[in-house]
Amino acid sequence: MTETTPYVLVLYYSRNGQTAEMATQIGRGVARVAGIEARIRTVPPVSPDTAASLPPVPDAGAPYATKADLAECAGLAMGSPTRFGNMAAPLKHFLDGTGDLWLNGKLAGKPAGAFTSTGSLHGGQETTLLTMMMPLLHHGMVLCGLPYSESALNETATGGTPYGPSHWAGTGEQQALSDHEKTLCQAFGERLARLALKLAN
Numbered sequence: 001m002t003e004t005t006p007y008v009l010v011l012y013y014s015r016n017g018q019t020a021e022m023a024t025q026i027g028r029g030v031a032r033v034a035g036i037e038a039r040i041r042t043v044p045p046v047s048p049d050t051a052a053s054l055p056p057v058p059d060a061g062a063p064y065a066t067k068a069d070l071a072e073c074a075g076l077a078m079g080s081p082t083r084f085g086n087m088a089a090p091l092k093h094f095l096d097g098t099g100d101l102w103l104n105g106k107l108a109g110k111p112a113g114a115f116t117s118t119g120s121l122h123g124g125q126e127t128t129l130l131t132m133m134m135p136l137l138h139h140g141m142v143l144c145g146l147p148y149s150e151s152a153l154n155e156t157a158t159g160g161t162p163y164g165p166s167h168w169a170g171t172g173e174q175q176a177l178s179d180h181e182k183t184l185c186q187a188f189g190e191r192l193a194r195l196a197l198k199l200a201n
């Protein structure tokens with residue numbers, strides 16, 4: 001892979017690691033497709049102290065995304081923990097800084113989709129995924145979900161939706177991703193990668 005290899009940006013926020021594990025699985029799905037790679041990036045937490053800033057590279061985990069990472073991607077998988085049925089503020093904060101990309105149509109025509117992790121099973125997986133799609137549509141991106149030809153969508157007793165991958169982490173001790181959830185994360189990464197190559201051509 002070279003500097004010019006197209007990539008799917010797997011952009012996420014995660015406080016406790018569940019959404020981060022989904023990002024890793026989605027990256028594995030992207031890696032199944034020749035000619036494109038996954039670039040996994042996170043965003044920093046937001047602080048009520050507006051003057052506060054963090055070092056540009058986090059102590060652990062994926063590097064922080066730059067706006068160039070987003071502008072130059074061939075496709076986008078965007079992940080967030082569910083917060084009150086919606087995406088978490090740090091990811092929204094990052095997106096709110098992309099007005100120039102929107103004005104220039106930098107993301108228009110590229111495939112994109114969302115993934116989420118929740119504490120409760122019915123506490124907002126679908127609402128989070130659907131509302132995360134609004135900024136993607138404003139950017140002119142082409143939405144990508146999961147088709148029911150993925151048998152895990154019908155079989156899952158944990159997460160996984162046609163609107164994108166999801167993980168039910170539980171409210172006590174956090175549950176690891178189930179096999180169905182992993183399968184759907186990987187299928188989503190692969191699907192995005194294939195779409196990104198097709199749309200780039």
Ligand SMILES: Cc1cc2nc3c(=O)[nH]c(=O)nc-3n(C[C@H](O)[C@H](O)[C@H](O)COP(=O)(O)O)c2cc1C
Pocket residue numbers: 013014015016017018019020080081082083084085086117118119120121122123124169
């Ligand atoms: C402020 C706050 C709000 C939350 N809101 C919801 C919610 O609406 N529905 C839900 O199921 N879980 C909710 N959760 C739980 C997280 O979505 C869940 O723990 C998730 O797996 C965390 O992902 P992470 O490990 O990537 O940080 C909330 C957590 C916090 C801290």
